[in-house]
Amino acid sequence: MTVRSILNTKGHQIMSVEPDAKLAAAVKLLGEKKIGAVLVMNQSRLEGILSERDIVRVLGERGASVLEEPVSQVMTRKVVTCKETDTVAELMEMMTSGKFRHLPVLDNGKVVGLISIGDIVKRRVQEYENEQEALRDYIKTA
Numbered sequence: 001m002t003v004r005s006i007l008n009t010k011g012h013q014i015m016s017v018e019p020d021a022k023l024a025a026a027v028k029l030l031g032e033k034k035i036g037a038v039l040v041m042n043q044s045r046l047e048g049i050l051s052e053r054d055i056v057r058v059l060g061e062r063g064a065s066v067l068e069e070p071v072s073q074v075m076t077r078k079v080v081t082c083k084e085t086d087t088v089a090e091l092m093e094m095m096t097s098g099k100f101r102h103l104p105v106l107d108n109g110k111v112v113g114l115i116s117i118g119d120i121v122k123r124r125v126q127e128y129e130n131e132q133e134a135l136r137d138y139i140k141t142a
Contacts, residue, residue, distance in 0.1 A: 048075030
């Protein structure tokens with residue numbers, strides 16, 4: 001199973017904010033869309049990623065006044081990305097070793113999607129359910 005197969009199921013929708021957007025606006029977007037991370041993009045160029053963890057960390061360090069600062073002051077700048085041809089096993093390894101839950105998907109340097117750990121779990125569960133059904137059908141016909 002590849003990243004492309006997950007994106008084909010979930011879609012290629014990307015939630016993003018500009019680097020100069022206020023952190024409060026990004027928090028509002030995360031809450032409204034019920035997502036855990038947003039890409040920080042200038043035009044179509046990926047500049048960073050902002051996750052719930054980034055927000056909690058900076059709120060703990062600097063307090064609520066940080067909500068008025070630009071996202072660029074809080075985001076993770078060194079973004080680990082993946083390709084559509086990467087496998088789910090490779091993604092799980094990247095996420096586990098890097099201790100993050102979201103990976104932007106790039107195709108020739110262009111952002112084409114965002115994969116979360118939740119997307120991977122849903123796809124794996126679906127895979128196991130399909131296998132179980134196939135086994136049940138096989139047993140019935142045997």
